Amino acid sequence: MTDALHAPPGAWRRLLKNPVAVVSLVVLATIVFLTLAGPLFFHYDPESLSKLQFSPPTAQHPFGTDVNGRDVLSRVLQGARISLLVGACGALISFTVGTTYGLIAGYFGGRVDGAMMRFVEILYSIPRLILIIIASFIFDPMLKSALQAAGFTGLVGYSKVVLLILSLGLIEWLTMARIVRGQVLALRNQQFVLAAQALGQSHFKIIFRHILPNIAGIVIIYLTLTIPAVILDESFLSFLGLGIQAPQASWGSLLSDGAQVINPVKSYWWLLLFPALVMSITLLSLNFLGDALRDALDPRAKR
Amino acid sequence: MLAFILRRTISLFVVLFSVITITFFLVRLAPGGPFSRERKIPPAIEKQLLARYKLDGSLWQQYSDYLKDVVRGDLRLSTKYRDRSVNELLAQSLPVSATLGLLAFVLATTGGVWLGTLAAVRHHSWVDTTSMLAALTLISIPTFVTGPVLVLFFALKVHWLPVGGWSSWTSLILPAITLAGPYVAYIARLMRTSMLEVLNQDFVRTARAKGLADSRVIYGHALKVAVLPVVSFLGPLAANLLTGSIVVETIFQIPGAGGFFINSIQNRDVFLLLGITIVYCAMLVLLNLFVDIAYTWLDRRIKLG
Numbered sequence: 001m002t003d004a005l006h007a008p009p010g011a012w013r014r015l016l017k018n019p020v021a022v023v024s025l026v027v028l029a030t031i032v033f034l035t036l037a038g039p040l041f042f043h044y045d046p047e048s049l050s051k052l053q054f055s056p057p058t059a060q061h062p063f064g065t066d067v068n069g070r071d072v073l074s075r076v077l078q079g080a081r082i083s084l085l086v087g088a089c090g091a092l093i094s095f096t097v098g099t100t101y102g103l104i105a106g107y108f109g110g111r112v113d114g115a116m117m118r119f120v121e122i123l124y125s126i127p128r129l130i131l132i133i134i135a136s137f138i139f140d141p142m143l144k145s146a147l148q149a150a151g152f153t154g155l156v157g158y159s160k161v162v163l164l165i166l167s168l169g170l171i172e173w174l175t176m177a178r179i180v181r182g183q184v185l186a187l188r189n190q191q192f193v194l195a196a197q198a199l200g201q202s203h204f205k206i207i208f209r210h211i212l213p214n215i216a217g218i219v220i221i222y223l224t225l226t227i228p229a230v231i232l233d234e235s236f237l238s239f240l241g242l243g244i245q246a247p248q249a250s251w252g253s254l255l256s257d258g259a260q261v262i263n264p265v266k267s268y269w270w271l272l273l274f275p276a277l278v279m280s281i282t283l284l285s286l287n288f289l290g291d292a293l294r295d296a297l298d299p300r301a302k303r
Numbered sequence: 304m305l306a307f308i309l310r311r312t313i314s315l316f317v318v319l320f321s322v323i324t325i326t327f328f329l330v331r332l333a334p335g336g337p338f339s340r341e342r343k344i345p346p347a348i349e350k351q352l353l354a355r356y357k358l359d360g361s362l363w364q365q366y367s368d369y370l371k372d373v374v375r376g377d378l379r380l381s382t383k384y385r386d387r388s389v390n391e392l393l394a395q396s397l398p399v400s401a402t403l404g405l406l407a408f409v410l411a412t413t414g415g416v417w418l419g420t421l422a423a424v425r426h427h428s429w430v431d432t433t434s435m436l437a438a439l440t441l442i443s444i445p446t447f448v449t450g451p452v453l454v455l456f457f458a459l460k461v462h463w464l465p466v467g468g469w470s471s472w473t474s475l476i477l478p479a480i481t482l483a484g485p486y487v488a489y490i491a492r493l494m495r496t497s498m499l500e501v502l503n504q505d506f507v508r509t510a511r512a513k514g515l516a517d518s519r520v521i522y523g524h525a526l527k528v529a530v531l532p533v534v535s536f537l538g539p540l541a542a543n544l545l546t547g548s549i550v551v552e553t554i555f556q557i558p559g560a561g562g563f564f565i566n567s568i569q570n571r572d573v574f575l576l577l578g579i580t581i582v583y584c585a586m587l588v589l590l591n592l593f594v595d596i597a598y599t600w601l602d603r604r605i606k607l608g
Contacts, residue, residue, distance in 0.1 A: 122318055134326060137568050228443065239445075240553065255448060259447055267455070272451060272452075283444075
């Protein structure tokens with residue numbers, strides 16, 4: 001299996017030759033490092049209040065302070081932790097669901113494939129984010145009281161994060177399923193699959209041991225592209241006040257705070273600019289990396 | 304064709320029915336009803352209130368009664384906006400949202416197709432590189448950043464356009480651009496890829512060899528084929544614009560259905576929430592049906608021609 005998981009020859013080299021990809025990788029690594037190690041350098045508690053309201057960027061507060069005198073830089077880093085966590089875990093869930101679904105539909109083909117893809121089409125045409133808003137608003141108090149009853153009081157504050165990860169992961173898998181299914185349809189009649197079938201291997205083994213490694217490249221590309229999509233969804237919900245709640249922060253909730261204080265008399269531009277900048281740079285790097293991966297791994301898309 | 308439309312119409316009703324059922328039970332099973340937030344009301348009055356809004360009786364009874372009302376086209380009374388029916392509220396707010404959505408839809412498709420074609424035709428030139436770089440940047444910036452930034456510049460700095468609200472046609476411009484932005488970029492990328500593929504095909508070379516002008520080859524022949532991936536994206540585009548308009552309506556304080564949707568969740572306004580969800584789903588499923596019909600129609604023409 002490990003042999004088959006190898007990317008096409010030279011893919012890694014091709015990726016590292018692409019300057020855009022290298023810059024994206026470095027930027028992403030820096031952001032992840034700062035997110036994790038940030039508290040070692042910046043000694044402000046993102047949730048502690050102070051009297052210094054709306055201070056513009058200074059040496060002490062490089063990103064300024066907000067309405068409650070909180071240091072914006074440490075808020076952005078705290079927000080990054082939650083946004084990246086939701087993005088990565090949500091993308092992993094969508095990857096698991098989408099890949100499995102696509103593999104099964106593509107491998108069995110025919111009627112099974114028809115029914116399964118019809119279901120995907122139906123889901124495509126439903127405003128899924130609206131159902132997610134309803135569901136997360138309704139399940140949040142339930143999960144909170146369940147956690148309270150079970151004695152996990154420390155986790156109660158994170159119930160919304162867990163719900164966001166689960167629900168966003170469960171809606172963003174459709175494109176992945178479609179792409180995987182298309183790839184598998186092309187592979188299922190190839191000789192190595194027929195050989196495995198003739199040897200009497202189980203469907204399960206053929207799907208996950210023989211077919212999956214062959215589509216690893218394209219799956220990795222779309223995994224990279226799903227992370228920014230989930231981060232955007234999360235920030236969308238938090239912006240509407242339906243996601244992460246204060247005093248916790250995510251990029252979406254920070255931007256929502258920043259957008260509210262925009263007015264002609266006095267502009268607190270740093271409240272909007274810095275979260276927007278960090279978030280956009282992260283999403284841009286992920287999108288660029290996904291594109292570069294596609295060029296490196298998918299020989300057909302090469303031009 | 305007729306069988307296709309019939310099958311899709313049946314699935315339309317199945318989808319609507321499932322969405323109504325899921326949403327109804329989600330909302331009704333959640334802790335806290337529409338009247339539990341207010342100060343304690345005497346049980347007798349609460350009973351009367353529940354009876355007035357048809358929220359008494361067993362859950363199953365409520366559900367089947369509601370289904371019957373929906374079939375008759377009655378979306379019932381809002382529990383928050385007392386004595387106003389959901390139909391009334393929707394009749395007042397939906398046209399606003401629809402105007403904004405339609406404008407953004409037109410902007411996204413025409414702008415995206417035009418930009419993508421341009422980039423493909425001038426492949427590897429500075430037009431191609433910069434427009435694709437701009438497109439990827441635009442996809443990566445959420446609308447609730449572009450919105451306030453546009454307001455800050457066009458409304459507050461140079462005073463060309465109003466900040467928000469819904470007074471004249473000029474107040475439409477900024478929201479529509481904000482809403483359409485990321486999708487112009489997405490469609491441009493889609494269009495560029497597919498146009499590049501089509502431009503390499505034999506029939507384009509034949510057309511060129513026959514001495515047709517470049518513009519005729521591209522706009523008369525290649526575009527018809529290359530636009531197909533964009534057509535199949537129109538359904539998801541509509542869904543995204545619908546949810547996206549909720550954010551844009553919040554930013555620009557537009558009195559559309561999106562604001563009512565957010566309010567109805569926070570107030571547990573059961574029937575308003577259900578009503579908006581049903582109408583949104585119905586619109587989307589119908590739109591998807593039209594898109595599919597358009598697609599098969601376009602596709603057939605290609606096979607014949």
